[in-house]
Amino acid sequence: MTLKTAQGPFFRSKLSMNLDSLYQESFAHLKKGQVFIELKDARTGRILESREEHNLLTLDAGILSARLAKDSQEPNSGVNNGLVMLGVGTGATGNILSPDAPLDTQRKLNNEIQRKAFSQTQYRNADGVAVAYPTNIVDFTATFSESEAVGPLNEMGLMYTASTNPSVTNPINNGPTNYDPTIDVTGYDLMANYLTFSVVTKPATAILSLTWRCTF
Numbered sequence: 572m573t574l575k576t577a578q579g580p581f582f583r584s585k586l587s588m589n590l591d592s593l594y595q596e597s598f599a600h601l602k603k604g605q606v607f608i609e610l611k612d613a614r615t616g617r618i619l620e621s622r623e624e625h626n627l628l629t630l631d632a633g634i635l636s637a638r639l640a641k642d643s644q645e646p647n648s649g650v651n652n653g654l655v656m657l658g659v660g661t662g663a664t665g666n667i668l669s670p671d672a673p674l675d676t677q678r679k680l681n682n683e684i685q686r687k688a689f690s691q692t693q694y695r696n697a698d699g700v701a702v703a704y705p706t707n708i709v710d711f712t713a714t715f716s717e718s719e720a721v722g723p724l725n726e727m728g729l730m731y732t733a734s735t736n737p738s739v740t741n742p743i744n745n746g747p748t749n750y751d752p753t754i755d756v757t758g759y760d761l762m763a764n765y766l767t768f769s770v771v772t773k774p775a776t777a778i779l780s781l782t783w784r785c786t787f
Contacts, residue, residue, distance in 0.1 A: 604625065604626040604628075604764065604783065604784055604785045604786060605623055605624070605625060605626070605783075605784045606624040606625070606626055606766055606768075606781065606782070606783050606784070607621075607622070607623055607780075607781070608620070608621065608623075608624065608768075608771060608779075608780075608781055609621050609779070609780045609782075610771060610773060610777050610778075610779050610780075611777060611778045611779075611780070612776060612777055612778075613716075613717045613776055613777055613778050622768070622771070624766055624768050625766075626729075626764045626765070626766045626783065626785075627674075627675060627764060627765050627766065628675065628763065628764055629675050629676070629677055629678070629763055629764065629765055630675050630676055630750060630752070631678055631743070631756070631761045631762055631763060632761075632763035632764065634756060634761060635653070635654075635731055635761045638652070639653060646733075646757060646758075650735075653731060654689075654711060654729050654731055655689065655731060655732055655735075656686045656687060656688050656689070656713070656729075656730045656732050656737060657686065657687060657689065657711065657713035657727060657728070657729055657730070657781055657783065658683050658685070658686035658687075658727060658728050658730055658762075659680075659683070659684060659685055659686070659715070659720050659724050659726070659727045659779075659781070660680035660681060660682045660683040660684055660726045660727070661682045661684060661722050661723055661724060661725060662680060662683075662725075662726055663725040663726040663767035664681065664767075665767075667723070667725065667769070667770050668769045669769060670725055670726075670768065670769065671767060672767065673765045673766060673767045674746075674765075675765075676746045676747040676748070676750035677728075677762065677765040678742070678743040678744075678745055678746040678750070679728075679742035679743060679744070679746075679760070679762055680726055680727070680728055680742075680762070680765075681726060682726075683740065683742075684720060684722055684724075685715065685719055685737070686730065686732070686740070687713045687714075687715060687719070687720075687737055688713070688735075688737065690712055690713060690714045691710070691712040692709060692710065692711055692712070693709070693710040693712070694706045694708065694709055694710075695708045695710060695784070707786060707787045708784065708785070708786050708787075709784070709785050709787075710782050710783070710784050711729060711782070711783045711784075711785070712780065712781065712782040712783075713780075713781050714778065714780045714781075715773070715778065716778060717775050717776060717777065717778060720773055720779055721773055721775050722772070722773060723770045723771075723772050724770065724771045724772070724773055724779075725767060725768055725769065725770045725771070726765070726766065726767050726768070727765075727766050727768075727781065728762040728763075728764055728766065729762070729783055729785075730760050730761065730762050731761040731763065732760045733760055740760065741758060742759065742760055743756060743760070743761075764783065764785070
């Protein structure tokens with residue numbers, strides 16, 4: 572018996588559309604994420620503000636993912652070359668209570684005031700329960716003390732940073748308009764997720780805890 576396979580431009584076109592659909596569905600799934608914001612009075616422990624927001628995966632996340640998949644020892648062997656810090660800023664465009672929606676072409680915070688290494692990373696299962704084994708859900712938490720990140724915050728991002736020193740920044744000065752994918756990003760920070768939100772004013776008497784939950 573001879574098995575006949577479909578041929579011709581129609582088949583090739585249908586196959587191409589199906590592959591495109593699968594890619595788009597997979598890519599959209601990678602965008603799923605939540606950000607939990609908690610502002611707490613440092614002296615009394617009283618919760619001053621608590622929010623849940625939804626994040627955006629940037630185009631540079633693709634560069635970071637490809638680099639990790641090719642060789643997780645790049646660009647530096649023996650260290651974490653994935654997401655390592657969370658940065659916050661005051662530069663979201665638009666209305667302070669309803670800023671412009673973020674674009675996936677964003678490559679840096681518009682006005683970064685501070686970044687910090689994660690205080691905790693945690694796998695979670697589909698029910699949101701913390702687990703000790705690898706899953707496709709990861710929490711990245713950064714905590715800013717009383718003297719840190721003080722100001723009217725309205726933007727934040729998850730980053731791979733070229734320097735392990737939070738005070739040393741190496742942003743890509745391109746985007747969100749005219750995003751240039753040909754830039755050699757070696758030696759630069761890669762911002763994989765970006766979020767704009769209505770202003771959270773952090774005083775010097777409060778502790779800010781940010782947990783970014785990514786579902787891959």
